[in-house]
Amino acid sequence: MATVRLLKCALLCALVACPEAHAHVATPEASPLAWTFEPWVVIALAVSLALYITGYVRLRARGAQGRAGRTARLVAFVTGWLTLVVALVSPLHALSEWLFSAHMLQHELLMLVAAPLLVIGRPLAMWLWAFPAVARMRIGAATRSRWIKRPWRFLSLPIVAWTLHAAALWCWHAPRFFETALARPGIHTLQHTSFLGSALLFWWTVFGRASEGHGAANAHAMLLLFTTMVHTGALGALLTLAPGVWYPSCMETTRALGFDPLQDQQLGGLVMWVPGGLAYLIGGLMVGARWLTRRAPPRVGVGRPREG
Structure with a gap:
């Protein structure tokens, strides 16, 4: 199952990284409030949703157990998918080419809304049932190969994720790297890919391991969230x-819209x-809440009649 989840993260990274082939450099002809309809972006989003719905319907028709859990995952995935649409297709995407604050909002939607919801939605497992x-x-056999298993075991370690x-957030917000990403489309693609990819991996260590019900996994998840909240708040x-x-x-683009650049940066912060x-x-x-409400495993002999 871990290898399946790794492939899920890789597919999601590719899905969102592709739209960022162009750097966030606004042109005079561009509108800051235009919808962005890159054909391959729209197709990728549509295919991902169609596969998920197909897999969900097929599983539901089989009458397998866990229908409530599948419904909750469906809601999470659809909400995360809609967040991707807002970040990559709606006028927010065009506005992020003009304002730093909109750029930051786009990043936060990808990392803090879409990524955790997509992880909770378990899309790859549902996509598989569409085939x-x-x-x-x-x-399934391909994802169990050692070329995926071993890297996943390393990358899914809490400290590694x-x-x-943290490195993606701090390094890319350093002025030199951020300015380079704005100027060069390829590096900008790498920036957004690392943002979303590291976020998917981070949230997997939080919700994926926590969902297994182990106390140590939940403790690690709480520590990861607290420390990340501290260092991102500092940034x-x-x-x-x-x-x-x-x-x-x-x-230049901020002033073109009548905003003060320093205030725009403050709003982004x-x-x-x-x-x-x-x-x-x-x-x-x-x-x-999941940690406190999880059921402890029954002890051997508890509830059984004593002999004699």
Whole structure:
């Protein structure tokens, strides 16, 4: 199952990384409130939803147990999918090419809303059921190869997932790297891929392991969320309280819309600081509730009549 989840994360990374082939550099002809209809983006989103719905309907028709759990995962996936639409197709995507604050909001939607909901939705497992039985068996056998198992065991370690996610956030928000990503489409693609990929891996270590019901997994998840909330809040505070503009490339487009670049940066920092911290807090509450309500395994001999 771990290898299946790794393939899920890889597919989701490819799904969202593709739309970012163009850097966030606004042109005079572009509208800051236009819908973005990249054909391959729309097709990828439509296919992913169609496969999920097909797999869900097929599983439901089989009458297998766990219908309530499948419904909850369906709601999570659809909500996460709609978040991707907002981040990549709606006017927010076009506006992020003009305003740093909109850019930050787009990143937060991808990392703090879409990523955890997609992880909870278990899309790959549902997508598999959209294929014939023979194809499902072949895909399952392929994901059990050692070339996927071993990397996944390493990447899914809590400390590794936490480090990769923290490194992606701090490194890409350094002025030199952020400015380079804005100027070069290929590097900008790498930036967004690392954001979403590390977020999917991070949230898997939080919700994937916690769902297994082990106390140690839940404890690790709580620690990951708390420490991430602290260091992302620190980054948001630095952006908010900075006396000057960190990213000069955003100044021209921000002023073109009549906004002050420093205030726009401060608003972007607040987006990471306050709503971002709230997302990690909600995740921690969910893990804590699951930890407290999980059933302890029955002890041997409890409830059985004593001999004699």
